[in-house]
Amino acid sequence: MHKRTFWVGLLLLLQLILTFGWWTPPAVALTEEQQLVTQTWRIVNNSYLDDTFNHQNWWFVREKALKQRLENREAAYASIQKMLASLDDPFTRFLKPEQYRSLQVNTSGELSGVGLQIALDAETGELEVVAPIAGSPAEAAGIKPGDRIVLIDGVPSKELTLDEAAARMRGKTGTSVMLTVLRQGGTPAEIGLVRSRIALNPVYAELRSQPEGIPVGYIRLSQFNANATAEVAHAVERLEQQGAQAYILDLRNNPGGLLQSGIEIARLWLDKGTIVYTVNRQGIMGSFEASGEALTDAPLVVLVNRGTASASEILAGALQDNNRAQLVGEKTFGKGIIQSLFDLPDGSGLAVTVAKYETPNHHDIHKLGIAPDLLVSLEPIPLDQVGTASDPQYQAAVELLKTQPVIAADAA
Numbered sequence: 001m002h003k004r005t006f007w008v009g010l011l012l013l014l015q016l017i018l019t020f021g022w023w024t025p026p027a028v029a030l031t032e033e034q035q036l037v038t039q040t041w042r043i044v045n046n047s048y049l050d051d052t053f054n055h056q057n058w059w060f061v062r063e064k065a066l067k068q069r070l071e072n073r074e075a076a077y078a079s080i081q082k083m084l085a086s087l088d089d090p091f092t093r094f095l096k097p098e099q100y101r102s103l104q105v106n107t108s109g110e111l112s113g114v115g116l117q118i119a120l121d122a123e124t125g126e127l128e129v130v131a132p133i134a135g136s137p138a139e140a141a142g143i144k145p146g147d148r149i150v151l152i153d154g155v156p157s158k159e160l161t162l163d164e165a166a167a168r169m170r171g172k173t174g175t176s177v178m179l180t181v182l183r184q185g186g187t188p189a190e191i192g193l194v195r196s197r198i199a200l201n202p203v204y205a206e207l208r209s210q211p212e213g214i215p216v217g218y219i220r221l222s223q224f225n226a227n228a229t230a231e232v233a234h235a236v237e238r239l240e241q242q243g244a245q246a247y248i249l250d251l252r253n254n255p256g257g258l259l260q261s262g263i264e265i266a267r268l269w270l271d272k273g274t275i276v277y278t279v280n281r282q283g284i285m286g287s288f289e290a291s292g293e294a295l296t297d298a299p300l301v302v303l304v305n306r307g308t309a310s311a312s313e314i315l316a317g318a319l320q321d322n323n324r325a326q327l328v329g330e331k332t333f334g335k336g337i338i339q340s341l342f343d344l345p346d347g348s349g350l351a352v353t354v355a356k357y358e359t360p361n362h363h364d365i366h367k368l369g370i371a372p373d374l375l376v377s378l379e380p381i382p383l384d385q386v387g388t389a390s391d392p393q394y395q396a397a398v399e400l401l402k403t404q405p406v407i408a409a410d411a412a
Contacts, residue, residue, distance in 0.1 A: 032346075033070035038062070040080045040094065040350060043342050044087075049353045051281045054087045061086055073346070081161065089353055090120040090162060091339055097347035099163040102170055107225050107258055113170035114138045114177060114193045117223075117255035118149065119309075120162050126150075127157035127165055130333065131253035131307035134204070134222040137193045143181060144380050145253055145307035150188055151180035173197045202228050205235035207242045208387075213402050217244030217298075218387050218394075221265070224257030224311040229264040236268060236295045246299040246401045248394065249319075250387060252329060256310025259338055263288045266318040268295050273322040274360040276314045278338065281355075290322075300325040301397040304372055309333035317359030317370055326404070327372040328397045336366030374400060 030038060041062045044053075053061070065083050070076045080094045095103060105111050115136020121128050127149040132139035149157050152168045160168070169177055175195050182188045202223040208216045217239035221232060239247070249269075256262070266275045270290035278286045302325045304316050313332050319325035336357055342350040358364050376396045387394045 030066075031070065033073060033076035034066055036073075036076045036344060036346065036348075037065050037070070037079050037083070039344060041065070041083065043350055044084070044092070044352060047340065047342075047352050047354050048087070048092065049281045049337065049355060050087070050089075054089070056086060077348070091335075091337060091351065092353045093161060093163055093351050095163050095349045095351065096167075099167050100347065100349035102167065103163075103341075103349070103351075111170065112173050112197050113166075113195050114179075115196075115198050116143065116149075116169060118162065118165060125158055127160075127162075130255040130309055131222075133198060134202075134220070134253075136198055137196055141191050141193055143179075143191065144183070145305070146184060148182040149179055150182050151178075153178050169195075171195050201231060203231035203235050205239060206387075207239055207244055210398060210402075213398065214245040215243050216398065216401065217242075217247045218250065219247065220250040220387065221312075222254055224254070224259075224261035224265070226258065226261070228257070228261045229268070232265050233268055233295060240296060244296075244298065246301075247296070248301050248303065248387075248397045248401070249325070250303040250394075251308045251312045251316055252303050252305040252386075252393070253307035254309070254312040255307065255333075256312050256335065259311055259314070262311030262314040266315050267291050267293060269300060269319060270294055270322055270324055271297070273318075273324075275318040276360070277358040277362065278355045279358065299401055301400050302327050303329050303393055303397055304332050304370065305330040305378070305393075306333055306369075308370075310335045313365055313370055314357060314359075317363065317365065320370065320373070321360035321363075326374065326400060327370065328374045328400060329372050329376055329378070329393045331371050332365070332369040334365055334367045334369035336364055336368075 045058055061083055065079050068079055070079060077096060084092055084094055115133035116138045117130040119128050119130050129143055129145055129147040131145050132143050151157065152165060157165055173196055177193055177195065179191050179193060180188050181191050202221055202225055204220040206218050208218050210216060219232065219235050221228065263275050267290050271292050271294045272290050275288045275290060302316050302319055304327050308316060309332065316327055316332065320327050337353050338355045338357055339351045340354045342352060344350065356366060374396060376393045378393050381390060385391055389395060
């Protein structure tokens with residue numbers, strides 16, 4: 001009797017399940033702060049290059065973050081930053097609304113600040129200068145690539161994220177900031193800077209007449225912002241009209257910027273060939289190709305150094321691997337990963353590493369850099385001596401154009 005009752009009850013339970021579905025507890029509404037954390041987690045979950053998420057259970061990271069008390073927006077921001085820090089990727093980062101706006105202004109071609117491109121040393125966590133922006137207060141004060149910023153207005157840089165450090169150095173035109181800077185082999189020095197409006201026209205161009213050689217068009221490109229492609233194109237067209245028969249493209253201390261800008265500028269020099277390969281986390285490889293619209297086939301030499309990074313390395317690698325140009329100078333910085341920007345609903349944003357890139361010859365240069373065809377070391381020199389007889393790398397480029405010119409017709 002008991003057994004029969006059991007089977008009847010079990011059959012009724014199965015019928016209820018089939019009819020109404022299994023019972024689930026009602027969903028608990030998330031607060032706005034929890035929704036922000038969840039949306040950040042989802043973006044990274046769907047887009048991040050490393051699908052092991054630094055060899056951790058990414059779902060567990062989410063659950064741990066949501067169990068914290070998020071009483072206000074700042075608590076949510078702190079939770080997001082802690083969550084992203086577990087990836088151990090300084091380039092994947094959260095940007096508060098003011099930081100996100102600053103980044104958008106920067107890539108749009110104008111900012112107000114001291115004019116430093118910075119990065120976090122992955123091994124030491126120290127704030128390192130990639131390059132000062134040409135014509136900026138930082139450059140005028142003599143800050144050099146490789147310098148370490150120890151303090152910003154007395155606050156240790158090791159206590160700040162990359163974007164917090166950048167935000168502290170930006171500000172209204174005419175206001176001041178004090179940096180404590182350490183140069184390798186030296187002692188910390190305090191440098192006071194007055195913030196200024198920095199119009200990011202990233203191109204300087206001039207026709208150089210050589211006493212015993214051909215007229216050389218010298219183009220210095222300081223950053224890949226929204227203005228860069230048009231400005232480089234205008235410079236080449238103007239120099240062609242002035243009679244340039246060879247070119248030197250100076251990418252020294254160019255920290256990069258917009259990926260698309262680097263690709264488009266490569267197309268100004270290449271008639272054909274692959275510019276860069278990209279690889280996502282599924283291992284799927286894409287590529288960007290030259291479009292057959294090069295502005296000139298004149299011989300070209302590219303100047304590089306340890307401040308040449310990111311989009312600069314994409315351009316330098318494309319020109320070198322396609323035999324369109326020879327590289328002169330020092331090994332480049334070595335940033336071979338790509339970030340995408342994502343908007344968040346409160347005006348903040350995310351920069352997420354979504355892919356890595358390889359040069360046309362499939363060189364992965366991340367943390368390795370690109371070796372120049374001709375190695376020429378250079379001690380720091382004043383800006384007014386760059387691209388002159390006092391600049392050994394520039395002079396080496398001029399000599400190379402005389403003896404071993406590379407023209408577009410030789411490109412692979």
